[in-house]
Amino acid sequence: MRISHAARTACALGAAAVLAVATAGCAADDEGSEWARSHKPTVELPKLNGQKLQVAAVWTGGEEDNFRKVLDEFEKRTGARVEFVPTGDNVATYVGSKVQGGSPPDIVMLPQVGVLRQFAEKGWLKPLGPRARAELRKNFSKGWRDLGSHDGTPYGVYYKVANKSLIWYSTQAFRDAGVGEAKTWKQFLDDAQALSDSGVDPVSVGGADGWVLTDWFENIYLSQAGPEKYDQLAAHEITWTDPSVERALTTLGELFGQRHLLAGGNGGALRTDFPKSVTQIFGQLSDPEAAMVFEADFVGVNIEGDTKARIGVDAQVYPFPRVGDTAPVVTAGDAAAILKDGKGAQALATFLASQDAAGIWAAEGGYVSPNRNLDLDAYPNAPQREIAKALVGAGDEFRFDMSDQAPAAFGGTKGEGEWKALQDFLKNPSDVRGAQRALERAATKAYGK
Amino acid sequence: MPTPTTTPPPTGGEPGQTPAPGQEKAAAAKRGSALRSRPWLAALFLLPALVLLGALIVYPIGYSLVRAFLDQDGSGFAGFDNFNEVFTDDTTLTAFRNNLIWVIVAPAVCTALGLIFAVLTERVRWGTAFKLLVFMPMAISMLAAGIIFRLVYEQDPDRGVANAMWTTVHDTFVDTAPWPEARPRPDAPLRASGDGSYTTRGTVSAADPASIPLVGIPPRETADALPAERAAPGGKGEITGTVWQDFVKGGRSEHGVIDQNEKALKGIEVEAVRDGRTVATAKTGADGTFTLPAKAEGAHLRLPGSNFEAPYGGVDWLGPTLVTPAIIGSYVWMWAGFAMVLIAAGLAGVPRELLEQARVDGAGEWTVFRRITVPLLAPVLAVVTVTLMINVLKIFDLVYIISPGATQKDANVLALQLYLESFGGGANQGVGSAIAVILLLLVVPVMVVNIRRLRRESRR
Numbered sequence: 001m002r003i004s005h006a007a008r009t010a011c012a013l014g015a016a017a018v019l020a021v022a023t024a025g026c027a028a029d030d031e032g033s034e035w036a037r038s039h040k041p042t043v044e045l046p047k048l049n050g051q052k053l054q055v056a057a058v059w060t061g062g063e064e065d066n067f068r069k070v071l072d073e074f075e076k077r078t079g080a081r082v083e084f085v086p087t088g089d090n091v092a093t094y095v096g097s098k099v100q101g102g103s104p105p106d107i108v109m110l111p112q113v114g115v116l117r118q119f120a121e122k123g124w125l126k127p128l129g130p131r132a133r134a135e136l137r138k139n140f141s142k143g144w145r146d147l148g149s150h151d152g153t154p155y156g157v158y159y160k161v162a163n164k165s166l167i168w169y170s171t172q173a174f175r176d177a178g179v180g181e182a183k184t185w186k187q188f189l190d191d192a193q194a195l196s197d198s199g200v201d202p203v204s205v206g207g208a209d210g211w212v213l214t215d216w217f218e219n220i221y222l223s224q225a226g227p228e229k230y231d232q233l234a235a236h237e238i239t240w241t242d243p244s245v246e247r248a249l250t251t252l253g254e255l256f257g258q259r260h261l262l263a264g265g266n267g268g269a270l271r272t273d274f275p276k277s278v279t280q281i282f283g284q285l286s287d288p289e290a291a292m293v294f295e296a297d298f299v300g301v302n303i304e305g306d307t308k309a310r311i312g313v314d315a316q317v318y319p320f321p322r323v324g325d326t327a328p329v330v331t332a333g334d335a336a337a338i339l340k341d342g343k344g345a346q347a348l349a350t351f352l353a354s355q356d357a358a359g360i361w362a363a364e365g366g367y368v369s370p371n372r373n374l375d376l377d378a379y380p381n382a383p384q385r386e387i388a389k390a391l392v393g394a395g396d397e398f399r400f401d402m403s404d405q406a407p408a409a410f411g412g413t414k415g416e417g418e419w420k421a422l423q424d425f426l427k428n429p430s431d432v433r434g435a436q437r438a439l440e441r442a443a444t445k446a447y448g449k
Numbered sequence: 450m451p452t453p454t455t456t457p458p459p460t461g462g463e464p465g466q467t468p469a470p471g472q473e474k475a476a477a478a479k480r481g482s483a484l485r486s487r488p489w490l491a492a493l494f495l496l497p498a499l500v501l502l503g504a505l506i507v508y509p510i511g512y513s514l515v516r517a518f519l520d521q522d523g524s525g526f527a528g529f530d531n532f533n534e535v536f537t538d539d540t541t542l543t544a545f546r547n548n549l550i551w552v553i554v555a556p557a558v559c560t561a562l563g564l565i566f567a568v569l570t571e572r573v574r575w576g577t578a579f580k581l582l583v584f585m586p587m588a589i590s591m592l593a594a595g596i597i598f599r600l601v602y603e604q605d606p607d608r609g610v611a612n613a614m615w616t617t618v619h620d621t622f623v624d625t626a627p628w629p630e631a632r633p634r635p636d637a638p639l640r641a642s643g644d645g646s647y648t649t650r651g652t653v654s655a656a657d658p659a660s661i662p663l664v665g666i667p668p669r670e671t672a673d674a675l676p677a678e679r680a681a682p683g684g685k686g687e688i689t690g691t692v693w694q695d696f697v698k699g700g701r702s703e704h705g706v707i708d709q710n711e712k713a714l715k716g717i718e719v720e721a722v723r724d725g726r727t728v729a730t731a732k733t734g735a736d737g738t739f740t741l742p743a744k745a746e747g748a749h750l751r752l753p754g755s756n757f758e759a760p761y762g763g764v765d766w767l768g769p770t771l772v773t774p775a776i777i778g779s780y781v782w783m784w785a786g787f788a789m790v791l792i793a794a795g796l797a798g799v800p801r802e803l804l805e806q807a808r809v810d811g812a813g814e815w816t817v818f819r820r821i822t823v824p825l826l827a828p829v830l831a832v833v834t835v836t837l838m839i840n841v842l843k844i845f846d847l848v849y850i851i852s853p854g855a856t857q858k859d860a861n862v863l864a865l866q867l868y869l870e871s872f873g874g875g876a877n878q879g880v881g882s883a884i885a886v887i888l889l890l891l892v893v894p895v896m897v898v899n900i901r902r903l904r905r906e907s908r909r
Contacts, residue, residue, distance in 0.1 A: 176699065177699075178699045178701055196664075197634060198664075199667040199696070207855070208855065260630070265759075267762075287669050413869075414854045415857035415869075420855075420858065423855045424855075
């Protein structure tokens, strides 16, 4: 939940900028997507003249506008009327109250895996029909299909996802220090050292927001301990006192333990919130305060919204370096799920699973699709393509954000659970054992086992 | 509600006629007797108030009581488990401790300040204007005040007013280091020698000028510096050397060698140390070179930590130790005005003659204040303190808004913990209700004191 919150806040802040960027694509015509007009439909949709559909999602501002373009195309092709309903921050609560009130929207975009499974368990979600399944099989790798399924039945279409394994950096700072994009963790640390030598703070960490720290840990853990362990830890089948956790925290300590590698030192990092961790790099282009920041693709929204930096020129991005054998790909995303079965809802789910729908938003920017058949040219700039390539290229080796799979008390609450334990670790990175004990204590309480 | 009186039945007045005072009283009595003879009518009149009170106050309190004994999802009886959890959970115990600090400190400080302001403003010409100023924060909502103080306590002196003042004062008395956070590379011929100082691995000799390369300096700081010069060997056995920034843009420079365009570091103190004793000191010039007298021959060179001290960053107001006092400070800012106004009103009722009499009898101002004013104001002071105590017990907004995520637990208070337990990640309304019940029990004694005092007052 927290990731989408963060993304949401970020997006709300950057909404104006997204719009500004989007104008390049949509200023020419206000009534439809250029991408849709210049590409042949790949999926056949039924005629639904006169039908009315409701779609609920957390998106607001620029994201909402872009999603409406997707819905407009659907309306044009089928003749149905689609109404967009913003849910507010807490989708689960919104849907819960609507279902109990007897008037759920036809389709909802669910931002958490846990919620999807929970709703499917309660029987609130309706399985995807044969056409949507066919489209899903064609365009999505097994990993994404499984994430949208419960007990083998597909319920969700991951329409919009986030790649949370990215390092964004200031071109200027990297050029000044003479360093490039790191492929391994060791090289990453060496680069950080070189950046520090050049007189710029190397790594900006938004430690005031606990979810930034959980993402750091998850990337290192996924790359070092591998996907199986990752899944076990996510389900709390192994404890946080496991040696693999110790190794990952020790590795993270190689960065957090050297205060000259963190922007503002450890204390400074703890006081830096996520938006500031971005602006302190890209705020002053010629004389950056810090050189790089790790986070998801939505950093781009902050760069466009809060700074004058141009993505691809002043701000660049590369995949998280590998710590173990392979580079990690940690993701989050919104899945379209059907709450009210019907021809219209099934058709819309099918449409959202196609590259037609993915392409429309991709062309507007600020969006990544897990659709493997979507032409990378659909993305408006090189960094966006890079992000999408890394995500699709991960095949089934990607993993969904661990803290989003955990109970909210552990993985998603300010000042509690994993957030708080990792903040304490950032304050005192030498105390790996203490951090592990704190994590395990919080996890035991939150998972209730 | 009409109050029944014991006045005998009146003779009654003509309708439409303005009743005389006596007649009005009589009419009320008549109504009173009418209600007494028909209790259902009284019940009918009382009904709306009773329904509202019941629905909005009695029912929620009752349900909270019941809920406190139910488990997390409210389906099963949990006995005293919730209370057990409340009294064993570290977070909640911290909240208890903080609440205690709040209840003792905040009302006391507010009342004391209010008293001082009230007494002083009575004497000055612009008293009303001053009172208005002190009272003004009361017009702001807690939420807005919280946001304001979040900014006031911001660590960065460029953003937070508190630290801006503090660092200005500090820097007036303490010199800042010339090159904060400069350091040698790990492969440089220097090692860290405690207290942030660095010492050369080898010893120096007059024939071979020392070179001391440092890195980690932001380019903007050396933008105006001169290029570093290689020091010439000193005459008459003097020791020479250069301290410089061993880095050029693009990173393509040989480590430990003074390349072209590498900048000199001016004003660095260099000490010659032999057997742990400093034998000579020098400062680098604008071209980065320094000269030590001949007696430094064979010594190690040490750059004391004072060269590299990080700029003073001010006080960590919202850190774990100061966060509660800092938030109490913002509360005082808001409520001192309230205390002042009430006490000033009380002060206006103090008979002047008494004060005059005391002065005539030769009492000093301090004695008058201590022996006359304060005792006479005691009832008012008690009202103010008790009111603020009730107010402080339920403090929530300021703590919730001002404390950052990393120290929210250190600043925690019961009302906040109640909210976090009930609607935060754990969503355990059982424990939340248990805290609510405890909070209610804590408020009750203060309320009882207040009500008894009010009764006494009205009987007077």
